[in-house]
Amino acid sequence: xxxxxxxxxxxxNGVLSDAEIKFAxxxxxxxxxxxxxxxxxxxxxxxxxxxxxxITTLTTAMAxxxxxxxxxxxxxxxxxxxxxxxxxxKTTLIVAPIVAACGGKVAKMSGRxxxxxxxTVDKLESIPGYRTVLTRQxxxxxxxxxxxxxxxxSGNLAPADKKLYALRDVTATVDSIPLIASxxxxxxxxxxxxxxxxxxxxxxxxxxxTLDAAIELAKTMVAIGEGAGRRTxxxxxxxxxxxxxxxxxxxxxxxxxxxLKGRGADDLTAVSxxxxxxxxxxADKGSLEDCRRLAKRAIADGTxxxxxxxxxxxxxxxxxxxxxxxxxxxxxxxxxxxAVADGFIAKTNAEAIGKTAVILGAGRExxxxxxxxxxxxxMHKKLGDTVKAGDSLATLYAANDALLxxxxxxxxxxxxxxxxxxxxxxxxxxxxxxxxxDRFRF
Ligand code: URA
Numbered sequence: 380x381x382x383x384x385x386x387x388x389x390x391x392n393g394v395l396s397d398a399e400i401k402f403a404x405x406x407x408x409x410x411x412x413x414x415x416x417x418x419x420x421x422x423x424x425x426x427x428x429x430x431x432x433x434i435t436t437l438t439t440a441m442a443x444x445x446x447x448x449x450x451x452x453x454x455x456x457x458x459x460x461x462x463x464x465x466x467x468x469k470t471t472l473i474v475a476p477i478v479a480a481c482g483g484k485v486a487k488m489s490g491r492x493x494x495x496x497x498x499t500v501d502k503l504e505s506i507p508g509y510r511t512v513l514t515r516q517x518x519x520x521x522x523x524x525x526x527x528x529x530x531x532x533s534g535n536l537a538p539a540d541k542k543l544y545a546l547r548d549v550t551a552t553v554d555s556i557p558l559i560a561s562x563x564x565x566x567x568x569x570x571x572x573x574x575x576x577x578x579x580x581x582x583x584x585x586x587x588x589t590l591d592a593a594i595e596l597a598k599t600m601v602a603i604g605e606g607a608g609r610r611t612x613x614x615x616x617x618x619x620x621x622x623x624x625x626x627x628x629x630x631x632x633x634x635x636x637x638x639l640k641g642r643g644a645d646d647l648t649a650v651s652x653x654x655x656x657x658x659x660x661x662a663d664k665g666s667l668e669d670c671r672r673l674a675k676r677a678i679a680d681g682t683x684x685x686x687x688x689x690x691x692x693x694x695x696x697x698x699x700x701x702x703x704x705x706x707x708x709x710x711x712x713x714x715x716x717x718a719v720a721d722g723f724i725a726k727t728n729a730e731a732i733g734k735t736a737v738i739l740g741a742g743r744e745x746x747x748x749x750x751x752x753x754x755x756x757x758m759h760k761k762l763g764d765t766v767k768a769g770d771s772l773a774t775l776y777a778a779n780d781a782l783l784x785x786x787x788x789x790x791x792x793x794x795x796x797x798x799x800x801x802x803x804x805x806x807x808x809x810x811x812x813x814x815x816x817d818r819f820r821f
Contacts, residue, residue, distance in 0.1 A: 380398065380399065380402045382402075382403060382406065382412050382416045382417075382420070383416070385399045385402070385403055385420060386416060386419045386420050386423060389420060389423035389424060389427055390419075390423045390427070392427040394430060394433060395429075395433055397432075397436045400433060400436045400437050400440055401436070401440050403417070403420060404437070404440040404441060404444060404539050405440070405444075407539065407542060407543070408444045408538060408539045408542060414546055417543070417546055418546055418550045418552075421543070421546065421547055421550060421552040421555075421558065422550065422552055424552075424555060424557055424558060425551075425552045425554075425555045425558070428555075428556070428557055429557040431599075431602060433557070434557045434560060434561055434599060434603065435602075435603055435606050435607075437557065437561045438560070438561040438564045438565050438568065438603050438607075439565075439568070439607070440539065441537050441539040441540050441543070441561055441562070441565035442537055442564075442565040442566075442568040442569040443569075444537060444538050444539035444540075444565075445535040445536055445537055445538040445539070445569060446533060446535045446536060446569065447568075447569050447571065448515075448533070448536070448569060448570055448571035449571055450486055450519075450571040450572065452519045452523075453484055453486055453519055453522045453523055454484070454523060455482070455483070455484045455662075456483060456484060456573050456574060456661075456662040456663065457484045457485070457486050457522075457571070457572040457573050457574070458478060458483050458484065458485060458572060458573065458574045458575075458576065458658045458659075458661055458662050459485075459486075459487060459567055459570060459572035459574070459575045459576070460474060460475070460485075460487065460575070460576045460577075460578065460654065460658060461563060461567055461575065461576075461577050461578065462577075462578040462580065463559075463563070463577075463578065463579050463580050463585060463586055463587070463596070464496035464580060464585070464586065465496055465497075465580045465584055465585060465618040465621070465622060465729065466495060466496060466497065466584045466618065466621040466622070466626060466729040466730070466732055466733035466736070467497070467621035467622045467623045467624075467625065467626045467631065467647075467729075467732075468496070468497065468578075468580070468618070468622050469497070469499075469502060469622070469623065469625075469631040469632070469634060469635045469647070470578065470622070470647070470650060470651045470654055471487065471489060471499045471529065472499065472502060472503075472529075472631070472632065472635035472687070473635050473638045473639060473643075473647070473651040473655070473683075474651050474654045474655040474658060475487060475527045475529060475687075476526075476527060476639060476677075476683045476684070476686040476687035476690070477639075477651070477652075477655040477674050477677045477678065477683040478526075478527070478655055478658045478659055478662070478674075479525065479526025479527035479683075479686045479690075480526065480677040480682040480683040480685075480686040481655075481659055481664060481670075481673045481674065481677050482526070482662075482664060483526070483658060483659055483662040483664065484522055484526060484527070484662075485522070485526065485527035485528070485529075485658075486518065486519075486522045486527070486528055486570075486571075486572065487499075487527070487528070487529050487530070487570075488530055488531065488532045488533065488536065488566075488570055489503075489529060489530070489531065489532070490531075490532055491531070491743070491746075492742050492743055492750070493742075493743055493746065494733075494737070494742070494743070494744075495584065495729075495730050495733025495734050495736075495737060495742065496584070496733060496742075497626070497628070497631065497733075497736075497741070497742060499529060500530075500531045500532075501628050501750055501752070502628045502629075502631050502632055502635075503529055503632075503696075504628070504752065505628040505629035505632055505707070505752035505753075506632060506691055506696040506697065506698075506700060506701070507696065507697045507700060507706075507708075508695045508696045508697050509691055509694055509695060509696030509697075510530075510694045510695045510696070511529075511530050511531040511694075512530065512531055513528065513530050513694065518530055521690060521693045521694060524689075524693060525686060525689045525690040525693055526686055526690075527686065527690050528690060528693075528694070529690070530694075532566070536566055536569050536570065537565040537566045537569045539565070540561075540562050540565050540566060543558075543562065544562060547562075553586070554586060556592070556595055556596050556599055557599070559586060559596060560596060560599040560600045560603060561603075563577075563600060564600050564603040564604060564607075567604065567609075568603075568604075568607050568609070572609065573609060573610065573662075574609060574610040574611070574658070574661035574662060575604050575609050575610070575611045575612075575661075576611075576612055576613075576614070576654060576657050576658045576661060577597060577600050577601070577604075577611065577612070577613035577614070578613070578614055578616055578654060579593045579594075579596055579597045579600070579613050579614070579615050579616070579811075580593070580615075580616055580617070580618035581593035581615055581616070581617065581618060581619075581808065582617050582618040582619030582620070582729060582804070583618070583619050583728050583729050583730050583731075584618040584619065584620075584621065584728075584729025584730045584732075584733055585618040585729075590615065590808055590809070593615045593808075593809075594615060594809055594811060594816060597613035597615055597809075597811040598613075598811055598816070600613060601613050601811055601812065601813055602813065605813045610661050611661075611813075612657055612660075612661060612810065612811070612812050613810070613811040613812075614653065614654065614657060614807055614809070614810055614811075615807065615808040615809040615810075615811065616650055616806060616807050616808070617804050617805060617806055617807070617808065618729050619728075619729055619804055620727045620728075620729055620761065620762045620804070621727065621729050621732050621733070621758065622646060622647050622650060623643070623644045623646065623647035624644055624757055624758045624759070624761070625755065625756075625757050625758075626732060626733070626735075626736045626741065626755050626756050626757075626758075627736055627739065627741035627752075627753075627754050627755010627756060627776065628741060628750065628752040628754075628755065629707045629708070629752050629753055629755075630741075630755040630756075630757060630776070631755070632701070632707075633704050633707070634647065635647075636684065636687075636701050636704075638651055638678070639678060639683050639684040639687060640678075640681075640684055641678050641679060646761075646806055648678075649806055649821070650806050650807065652671065652674045652675060652678075653671075653807055653821065655670075655674040655677075656670040656671040656673075656674045657670070657810075659673055659674060684701075687701070688701055688702075707753070708752070708753050709753055709776075710751070710753040710754055710755075710776035710777055710778065711778060711779070712776070712777055712778065712779055712780055712782075712783055713774055713775060713776050713777075713783075714774070714775045714780075714783045714787060715771040715772075715773070715774055715775075716771065716772045716773045716774075716775060716787055716790045716791060716794075717768075717769055717770065717771055717772065718760070718766040718767065718768055718769060718770045718771075718772055718796060719768060719791075719796070720766075720768050720796050721766065721767050721768055721796075722765070722766060722796040722797050722798050723763060723764070723765055723766070723796065723797055723798070723799065723800045723801060724760050724761065724762055724763060724764045724766060724772075724794060724795075724796060724801075725762075725795045725796060725797035725799070725801045726762070726793075726794060726795035726801075727758070727761060727762050727793065727794055728793045728794075731789060731790075731792060731793030732756070732758075732790065732793045734789055734793075735756060735775070735786045735789040735790040735793060736754070736755050736756060738782060738785050738786040738789055739751075739754040739755060739756065739775055739776065739777040739782055739783070739786045740754035740777055740778055740782060741754040741755040741756075751777070751778055753776060753778075754776055754777050754778065754782075755776055756773050756774065756775045756776065756786075756790065757773060757774045757776075758772070758773045759771050759772060759773055759774070760772050760773075760794075762801060762803050762804075763800060763801055763803045766796060772790070772794055773790055773794075775787060775790065805819075805820035805821050806821050807819070807821035808820070808821075
């Protein structure tokens with residue numbers, strides 16, 4: 380078998396056999412197939428796509444390129460969650476303890492932020508002492524004891540994806556549904572959970588800019604998960620505007636704790652409850668309605684918050700910061716971005732606001748960049764709010780004034796004020812299961 384022929388077949392819109400896909404992935408991971416040949420194949424896939432069988436074979440080959448984690452040492456149904464990435468998307472910090480407080484098991488490996496999107500591991504590391512690297516036994520013990528553990532991705536989880544993603548990133552082949560779906564689902568299958576809830580974002584801050592593309596990606600990923608024997612559901616949620624008010628690592632932990640204490644932002648609370656209810660549904664905790672009630676009760680009675688604190692303590696973190704936010708380290712400099720006119724907030728571009736957070740030091744331009752856990756921003760005006768000239772639109776936090784100067788320009792361009800009240804988008808557009816797509820405005 381020759382990589383040249385495999386590229387030629389896909390270039391001519393042919394269908395690759397299982398053996399050809401396994402040959403390409405195996406050879407690429409062990410260094411027999413050079414980057415330039417894999418880059419050519421990726422571009423051919425970008426143009427010509429793959430059918431369902433090809434995507435499943437690709438995903439399985441990528442999953443099996445490293446460790447396939449066995450979670451059987453953890454009692455009960457293990458439910459994973461994955462977001463395709465967003466700005467201010469701190470829902471994992473909220474839904475994981477809700478699900479654990481209701482009897483589900485969340486053994487979750489999360490990623491770091493890259494570009495304008497944040498990552499759960501960076502947020503967790505803003506909690507003093509919190510360890511995101513545990514031995515496998517510590518990970519299992521924490522889930523058995525607390526109902527959840529949130530850690531970083533193990534080094535050898537789907538190494539094919541790591542290599543392929545790096546190549547896609549520099550060959551303009553990231554935005555391809557077969558490649559995104561296989562990338563995400565290979566890691567989910569390798570992580571060993573029984574059920575998977577996918578949060579597929581759509582809008583200016585998401586990979587999938589349109590609802591139709593987001594639904595197509597969701598359908599592809601749900602089919603892969605179900606085909607591999609994992610119950611899988613996807614919600615399509617909005618990422619045209621950031622979720623909640625706070626963007627930046629420690630700031631997002633604080634905002635998540637406010638939701639767990641029952642006084643969080645409405646949009647963030649609503650999306651988190653729906654995600655948690657769907658995870659509980661996948662874990663057979665009742666009908667969706669029952670699961671919504673369970674999730675709300677876990678917030679109202681404080682068990683979700685206490686569950687999160689217990690996990691933080693079990694992983695070496697100082698949970699007192701979650702009760703007294705003044706104990707979090709603070710950014711030395713802050714600045715208000717003020718409205719220049721009266722009117723309505725007509726645009727809060729999620730991607731540009733995410734970039735503002737990166738400029739402030741809260742995110743990474745490249746994988747190697749370091750982040751400042753105190754940096755970020757708090758929005759005071761969201762889409763559709765009324766403003767008067769001079770009102771604060773947002774407070775920016777950073778290490779120095781030069782960062783604030785650049786971030787202020789970026790934030791100002793991300794927000795538009797208009798005399799006309801805009802139509803605000805729904806928070807959740809659709810729910811996708813193997814056999815059904817329910818579209819709604821939630
Ligand atoms: N997230 C991933 O893990 N992979 C992609 O290709 C895109 C988003």
